[in-house]
Amino acid sequence: MHHDFIDRYSRLASPVHSLDPRAKIAALFTLIIVCVITPPEEWWPFCIYAAMVVVIAAASRLPAKYLLTRVLVVLPFIVVVAIFVPFMHKGGPSFDLGLFHVSQDGLIILWGVTIKALISVACLVLLSATTPFNDLMHGFERLRVPHFFTTAAAFMYRYIFVIIDEAERMGRARDSRNFHGRWLWQAGVVGRMAGTLFLRSHERAERVFEAMSSRGFDGTFPRWQEGKMRAADCVFIAMVASTAIAARLVVLWK
Amino acid sequence: MIPLAHEIAVRVTDLSYRYPDGTGALSGVDLVVRRGESVGILGPNGAGKSTLALHLNGILSGDGHVEIMGLPVNKKNIREIRSMVGLVFQDPDDQLFSPTVREDVAFGPLNQRLEPEQVDHVVSRALRWVGMEGAEKRSPFHMSFGEKKRIALATVLAMDPEILVLDEPVSNLDPRGRRTFTELIDSLNVTKLIITHDLEMARSTCNRLVVMDGGTVVADGQPSSILGDPELLERHGLM
Numbered sequence: 001m002h003h004d005f006i007d008r009y010s011r012l013a014s015p016v017h018s019l020d021p022r023a024k025i026a027a028l029f030t031l032i033i034v035c036v037i038t039p040p041e042e043w044w045p046f047c048i049y050a051a052m053v054v055v056i057a058a059a060s061r062l063p064a065k066y067l068l069t070r071v072l073v074v075l076p077f078i079v080v081v082a083i084f085v086p087f088m089h090k091g092g093p094s095f096d097l098g099l100f101h102v103s104q105d106g107l108i109i110l111w112g113v114t115i116k117a118l119i120s121v122a123c124l125v126l127l128s129a130t131t132p133f134n135d136l137m138h139g140f141e142r143l144r145v146p147h148f149f150t151t152a153a154a155f156m157y158r159y160i161f162v163i164i165d166e167a168e169r170m171g172r173a174r175d176s177r178n179f180h181g182r183w184l185w186q187a188g189v190v191g192r193m194a195g196t197l198f199l200r201s202h203e204r205a206e207r208v209f210e211a212m213s214s215r216g217f218d219g220t221f222p223r224w225q226e227g228k229m230r231a232a233d234c235v236f237i238a239m240v241a242s243t244a245i246a247a248r249l250v251v252l253w254k
Numbered sequence: 255m256i257p258l259a260h261e262i263a264v265r266v267t268d269l270s271y272r273y274p275d276g277t278g279a280l281s282g283v284d285l286v287v288r289r290g291e292s293v294g295i296l297g298p299n300g301a302g303k304s305t306l307a308l309h310l311n312g313i314l315s316g317d318g319h320v321e322i323m324g325l326p327v328n329k330k331n332i333r334e335i336r337s338m339v340g341l342v343f344q345d346p347d348d349q350l351f352s353p354t355v356r357e358d359v360a361f362g363p364l365n366q367r368l369e370p371e372q373v374d375h376v377v378s379r380a381l382r383w384v385g386m387e388g389a390e391k392r393s394p395f396h397m398s399f400g401e402k403k404r405i406a407l408a409t410v411l412a413m414d415p416e417i418l419v420l421d422e423p424v425s426n427l428d429p430r431g432r433r434t435f436t437e438l439i440d441s442l443n444v445t446k447l448i449i450t451h452d453l454e455m456a457r458s459t460c461n462r463l464v465v466m467d468g469g470t471v472v473a474d475g476q477p478s479s480i481l482g483d484p485e486l487l488e489r490h491g492l493m
Contacts, residue, residue, distance in 0.1 A: 134353040154353065161395055162347055207348040210313050214341040215362035215413060216333060222364030 009062050010132045015232075016060035017130045021139025023233035024131060027240035028123040034244040035119045038251060040112025045247040046119065052243060053122045060130050070125040074117055082113045133157050147221060159208075163201055170197065263289045263417050263445040264310060264322060270469075271305055271316030279305040280316060281469040287417075292446040294460035294477070296453075298491030302469040303449045304344070307419050310447070311339040323416060337366055340415030344422040346394070346402035355381070355405055356390035362413040380412035381405075384438060400431040407438070417445045424452050453492065457481055465490055 010017070016024070035049045057067055089106030128136065134157075137150040170193055179189065209217075264287040271280040280302045287293050295303050308314040312327045312335055320327040327335050343349045352358035359377045368376065381387050384404040389397075394405055403423070410418065423439060424432045436455050439446070450456055456463055456477060463480040465473035467490045473480055480486065487493040 132353075134357075155351065158351055158353060158395070204348060207343065207345070208351050210308065211341070211343050211349045212351065212361070213313055214311055214336060214339075214343075215409065216336045216365030217361070218333075218365070222361070 007132055009066065009129050012061060012130075014059060014061040014130070016056060016126070018232075019130075019236055020227060020229050020233040021131050021135045022143055023229060023236050024127050025136075025139050025143060027237045028127050030237075030241040031244045032120045032123050034248045036116050038116075038248055040108050040115070042251050042254075043111075045251055046115045048247045049119050049244060050115075052240060053119060053126065056126055056240075057122070060126060062126075062129055067122070067125060067129070070129070071118060071122045074121045075114075078114050078117050082110050085109050085113075151221065159201075159204070162204070163197065166200060167193075167197055261288050262321075262324065263287050263291070264447070265320070266306070266309070267319040267321075269306070269309060269316055269318030269320060271302075271309065271314060279469055280309075283318070283466075283470055285464065285471060285474075287445060287447065289416075289445055291462055292448070292460045294456040294463045295447060295449045295466060296451070296456060296463055296480075296490075296492055297466035301466040301490075303466055304421055305469075306466070307341060307421055307447070307449060310417070310419055311336050311341055313341075337413055338416045340410035340413055340418050342407055342410050342418070342420045342423065344425060346399070346406040349406040349409060350394035350402060353393055354390065355386070355392050355394055358394060358405065359390075359409050359412045362409060366413060376412050376414075380408040383411055383442075384408045400427055400435070403427065403431075403435060404438070411442070415444065417447065418442060419447045419449075421449045423448060423450065424455055425450075451492070453481060453487075465492070467491075 031049060031052065035046070038045050038049075040046075057064070086102045086106035086109075087100050089103035089109065092103055092105040094101045094103045131139070134154065137154050137157075141147065141150045174189065174193065179186065264285065266283055266285040269280055269283040270278075272278050283302070283306060285306075295306070297303050305314065309316060309320055309327070310322065312320075312329075312332050315327070322335050322338055325331050325334060325338075350358050352361060356377055359380055360373050363373045363376045377390065378387065381389055384407050386401065386404050386408060389401075389405070394402055397405065407420075407423075420439065424435055427435055432452070432455070436459055439448070440459055446459075448455070448460060460477055463473075463475065463477050464471055465480060465486065472490060473483075473486055484493060
């Protein structure tokens, strides 16, 4: 497993990649929030939101297949959660399908949940696929997201691979001693391995902290190199946010 | 001969330490290191070498007295002490925690409150010293073990320490990596304390050797006299 897993396309060159992370966070989160609070009875605002996502995706030059597979990952969850709503929903007009009644309101709920989830996830995939993880965390930090969250995420990103390597080494050492993991009584071995892995990670965390303290770390991360928002960043935020908000307002006033 | 006060880089007096679980690690360590010396610390596993190193910049504090460049190691002086004592850990994965080399090397200087323009300069200088110029944007995770070792050294050199403490600097390196890393350490003009099992390195790099065992100093002298005493080496698990 490699860092590519997260950062495979985040270092491409494109107009979207070169935007300030804060601009991308602000614009795409605005789009997500506006999308989520749009009532699902109107379908056209969602076409506008989806079109915006498609335009940004096209400008980012990310492979379409990569984006689609990432976005479609959420579909099974939606299916499990919302697929029964049209059958269970009571009240309002419904269609008789013999065995089942399909509620019209229920269908609208299903449509709303699905389209909102897909657009929101597409925004997040765009954000993470066009911004190196590290810059993304800096962006959140500079938007006043508490250090605790960004630091925890950054450390996870740095050490998850070290820990996975450690787990793989333990697994290999275990299998070399003819462990097959087929029998229930061997489950205990796996449990103890998980415990050992936890202890080792804990010890490593202490050593990392000691190494940081040795270099003068006093609990606050030093700030460095504050990039400035450029005109392009402001234009991006203004365009995405104003289009989304305008669509939402038209729905409100109609 | 008693060294003059201003010549003393490290003075450890009657230092004892017990880990929270009760394991005794140090018992009555006395050690004086003069400026410019290159002292090798030898000893079997569990002799207390790394524990001693962690006392030199106040990560651990046991009973006894530790002085760095005449300054007692305590809470009040901790910032100055950590600027003066550069500790390079054994496992570079413990030392390198940032997503990019540049951020990791800049971490110490930024904690020293250097101006951002200076930091850039200091970072590229430190990387040049360890022969890793141009590696700023790389991720430490993707590097070979030898490269990680070099970067770990650079993160400490960037702070411009007076005293360099290296914990097992050449362990796990292949023979060529061992040789080039030893040469790199030789080329650094600071006071050095080198914890090592590598007698070859101890011979070539150090001008004084200290043997520790059971949490205390059991021998102290010229490399030729320590390494020329097979009985001593045998007794303390070094041969």
